[in-house]
Amino acid sequence: MTTINDIAQMANVSRTTVSRALNNSGYVSEDVRRRIMQIVEETGYMPNQSAKSLRTKRSGVIGVILPRLSTETSTRVVNGINEVLAKEGFQILLTDTELDKQKEIDYIRLLKSRHVDGIILLATNVNEALIQTIQQVDIPVLAIGQELPGVPSLVYDDYHAAADLTNMLVRKGHEKIGFIGVTRDDPSVGVLREQGYRDMMQQHGHQINEAWIGEGDFSIESGYEQVKTILRNSKSDRPTALFAVTDRMAIGAIEYLKEQGYAIPEDIAVVGIGASMMSKYMTPSLTTIDYHNKEAGKQAAHLLLRQLKNEKIDPKFELSYRLILRDSV
Amino acid sequence: MTTINDIAQMANVSRTTVSRALNNSGYVSEDVRRRIMQIVEETGYMPNQSAKSLRTKRSGVIGVILPRLSTETSTRVVNGINEVLAKEGFQILLTDTELDKQKEIDYIRLLKSRHVDGIILLATNVNEALIQTIQQVDIPVLAIGQELPGVPSLVYDDYHAAADLTNMLVRKGHEKIGFIGVTRDDPSVGVLREQGYRDMMQQHGHQINEAWIGEGDFSIESGYEQVKTILRNSKSDRPTALFAVTDRMAIGAIEYLKEQGYAIPEDIAVVGIGASMMSKYMTPSLTTIDYHNKEAGKQAAHLLLRQLKNEKIDPKFELSYRLILRDSV
DNA sequence: ATGCAATGTGTAATCGATTACATGTCGAAG
DNA sequence: CTTCGACATGTAATCGATTACACATTGCAT
Incomplete structure (x- = not known):
């Protein structure tokens, strides 16, 4: 060489x-x-970049930490990040935590030792150890999806998105609305979305039957299983609509409902969140919320770049969303 | 620090x-x-990895070059690669060529300067400049999806996959089978798949009307447009089945056909290749071929690791596939 | 008692770049 | 005719690790 x-x-x-x-x-x-x-x-x-980086303390590499490599959301965000960063001559070093909280922390430290200039973290949970590690490594970090105290964060407006969806269902005449959520370890998807749903139900004076509530794990299969359980446990008081906090779980739910001969939306309406590719092309097409993930990735990259230039940036940015009304309601 | x-x-x-x-x-x-x-x-x-890497000439980083970051195929392959590599302590440096041939070459050189220990290339085309660059950089490279002379390659059996699909359609009684391909710059998807189709048609003695043939660009939209053109140009001699070389183009085609009131598969059958998530959940569900992309990624990673250990590996590996028969035929 | 192998530790060169500092040239201003 | 600043280039230290080589100690076989 x-x-x-x-x-x-x-x-x-x-x-x-x-x-x-x-x-x-x-x-x-x-x-x-x-x-x-x-x-x-x-x-x-x-x-030789290693030599260069050793001397200058900058590497032209940005670390990206994903909860899962194989979801549409992640892919879109990474796509957006890459689009911006590649233009500026940065490369992406990719890591996948497989939803493991410890790995999240390990990877931050690992990325530091690899001299990345900054880190973009698609966060799924918030805990003290994580915050502390970020503080320690002293590299610009930008979080997407959760509000991390002390870390500039780009967040989706989960509460209002969920509230809007619920309101829309109520407006369509639904009073018995079921819900498939996820673990409360995830403040955004697990807590805020459920809160939006519950608050709106209450505001409209609709009682929630706890048998209508299920907890999945983001997967299609869990949507399938949860709706099955919900229907079994609420024989006499079946919901007329179902709110799944992710498209994938909504897709699983619809799969089961179709199998069982329910007509959608006539017998039961279903909504999701995420605007997955599938939501558009499935039958019936799925009513959902578009979080503009790619835009989020682009914005995250821009914000990180600004941090790298030592600009002060706001601690929190809220992203826009859009309700997409389709045939499933 | x-x-x-x-x-x-x-x-x-x-x-x-x-x-x-x-x-x-x-x-x-x-x-x-x-x-x-x-x-x-x-x-x-x-x-400090930069110092370490400068001294030892190894970085613990593997470069991955993708044609597009946002396709299911890429994602699955990367997922497989990562699963294997992460366990061995390697990280992935990701690059996206956006289907640009020059970038493919530039990135190989860039990755070299970043001291990656090896490169996995999801190839979409084969040309002299590319081969030469790979030879020059003198890093272990492994290609997926195309057979690159002089580079260990992991290839899908595109010819027989396409032939199998065609045969299946013929067995179902179809004689007029349309085809949506892609550019012939892509030897695997563009050439081999078409060859499999044409050879089988000929073998069964079914004449191909060139008005049935379209060329898309991998996108859903192009599937939509191509089938529109095909139907317009073959009014009196319409195909009864349609073979799209990717699921996405098949999806676009189905979208148009449904819009126009055609019944699938009664009026016209459609098949794709790729076993996308959507192919399973759409209506009608799509008959397609599963290339086991994640497995391919895992195998690629394993092969690259073996190369890193200076083991000699075969120049070519053929991957298995599986025909998934669903409701669209 | 001697020698040699195994064990334990340190010195200093090295990897390939950047950069503070020094040096030299030249033309213009005073 | 000096002096000074702009321009052009070089010398050598530096970044943080690894590693060849040297040296010292120990224990065991002869």
């Missing part, structure tokens, strides 16, 4: 000059600069 | 000893080792 020293030798200058030519720092005569660039072209020389 | 020197000082030994203790190389007395580990724990010290 050719190094800066090789280039220097070939061009009959010191490596200092080569470095200057390459980085446009300091003075280099046009003549010499051309000679150097010429040789760089010919040899296909590329600076 | 604490460095190995700080640790050495605190433990009253030389940094050499610390290095040895950390890497289990050479001799270190139990006593000293414990003392060092103790301090490492307390301080939360992590070795």
